[in-house]
Amino acid sequence: MSQGGGLRDTVALDLPEGAYGSESFFVREREAVFRGTWTLAGFGYQIPEPGDAMPVTVAGLPLLLVRSETGEVRVFHNVCLHRGCPLIREPVRRQKRLTCLYHGWAYDLGGRLRARPYFLEGGRHDIVDRKSGLGLEPVRSAQWSDLVFVNLGGKAAPFEEYARPMLSRVADYDLSMLRHGDRVLDFDVAGNWKLVAENWLDALHIFAIHPELNDFADQSGRERTEVDGHMFPGVYEFAEPRAGMVLDPGRRRVMSREGANRVWSFYMFPSVFIQVRPDHLVVFDLVPVAPDRTREHIHFYFMGAAADDTENAEARRIVYEAWDAINAQDIGPIEGMQEGRQSTAFRGLLASPYWDEALTHFTHLVNSHMADGGLAHG
């Protein structure tokens, strides 16, 4: 723009005080934001076979993921009807029943209560009819690719609506071949989860702290992150494939011919960030632990045997190391901001009119969900 139109000295983002550090905000946010929306609960690969189950904690609530006899992933509250004991504490494999460790109440893979040992008297077990209607409380869930999402509040708009902006943008990608890679990167970040999420939306920081990404596709050719409901799509094109940025720079195999030189990223509010690269998928899972602590896990999906074969082991190592380095570059400023924002000198974020539409909308989404509790449709 020829006439300037540069940064204006106003506060553009207006989350309430305490949003990045107070315990009470964190607790309310867990309920309004993380239970009110669709959040990532786990991955199908973690329970590969019928009868496999694992416990997870989402937004402070104990859940369990189980693969049914027919192969679907189901999600239940991990709480035994009897005394409220978590049903499983560790992942279990190939079970026919999920059995509470406290009094042995047994549930089938559909969550139905089936047996209460010794319940009626010393030698009498209660065999429960499968039609009794008694059972674990189901959690509203949905699956995309290998990712399992839950809506704990049960009132969010259908998952398809949340995910549609991603699904439609990668409609021509063949995701059916994707298999989980042989490493997960784990990070423990001394910062509020919103700082991590804001960093995902911030397409402006790349030139300054990610030299390898900027070298791959420089800032001047990048576009700002878009806003589409609860989804924030971003996209850029690169000229030449490179090791680390794609699995196979020779590009013998890509998920989409049209997307052979394209990187899509999707932040799905609030907890998951997905990058769709030409030949692999990178999934960031964000878990708020405390107002000032967030765990972050990066999962990788590659095409077919490339996920864990020896032929591609070195190429995968380069991909993992690239992300390890990139994420480490982000964590410094994120942890710094956790301190900096407590300073009396910090008066709110300044937004770039070009880059920060997404950041502004992110703030409004947080505020909307925090307010929604008090509205008619809470």
Add this chain to the structure above:
Amino acid sequence: MVSLTADDRRRLRGAEGPALKLAMDVVCATAEIGGAARLIDIEGAHLSESFYAGQAHQDFVDRMISLGARVVVPTTVNPGSATLRGPQGATADPEAVSAARRLMRSVLRLGCRPSFTCAPYQLPGCVTQGGHVAWSESSAVVYANAVIGARTNLHYDYEDLCAALVGRVGDHGLHRDGERKASLIVDVGAVALEILRHELGCHLLGHLVGSAVGHAIPAIIGLPAETRLDWLRALGAAASSSGALRMFHAVGITPEAPNLNAATESQAGLPRLEVTGSDLRSAVNDLSRPGEGPLQGVYLGTPHFSLVEFDGLLHLLDGRRVRDGIACIVNTSRHNRDVLRARGLLGRLERAGVALMVDACTYYGLPLAGLRGRVMTNSAKWAYYAPRTHDVAIEFGTLQDCVESAVNGEPCRADSVWHDHLWR
């Protein structure tokens, strides 16, 4: 009495030339009428000068050009009254078409960006929350105030250009904190969530609110957190068509309304409008003008279709084609068209039989002059205005209805949001 700075006075005296003197005269007079105590800087302007509504437009712009005038803030312009290229409507007067195009080229000589869109907020570098601008497109003014949290009154020809030339406007109306508070409450809590979680809900609500509240500022309560930006945009566009809405609050959603208290000066005694499903159904009837005969076309993109909406459209088309003989025209900006092209989506739209119209407007002006027959739209604003400018019968539906109708060649309501039980 408007108090002026030394710079303001110097311009008013003509020390910076006759163009700025004239512009300053107009800005000061407008500020005086608005009751402003002072002038304030703006950081951008959006003008409707580009739309030819008579020779006076061209004369004014020519005069400013001849006086050497240039806008001093980033300035975008509305669609013209004709497209810059291609054939216009059957009844368009060729002289009017040349006049329209000449004016569109002339405004660029004042330093305006060749945006030709009614949705300047879709362009990169748009104003952000708290910024003061001078905009003159009604739907954009509501969007700026309500959804972005920027500040503008509705400006008019040619005062909007004057503001862009001096970079100043009167500090009154929606530029001031106290004037942005809600004066009534609109409660949609009784409307089925399925309707409110659909673009349709906001189109209808906008139409209803506009006709009910005139120029008052409503605080709408009960909209879900899933309400999308484009839906809020539709709400504002519809309400500034059926009424004179310039600003609204969606409590819990828009930036100046984290809660009802923040949106109002005081809640006590505020009138309250309760909206029900059957009220929204009456808005549907209001926006429909049933007609007989075959479907002629489907008109989308009032205000200009966003990239997000294009994504939804492609998703609903799902690789299918518009039936031969049906015009499916999407109105958007040249900026959005260029982005679609860069992303390889323009070809997909063309193959689907969807035509884009840029630089102009489908209900207003010359591109579709003479349009008649039975047509369909998902835009409450288009449904409101098109029967006033074209001889058309309107089938009002959702985007999904529009797509299914275009593909099948006859009007239908395919969307599950129309289930009767939702509308009581």
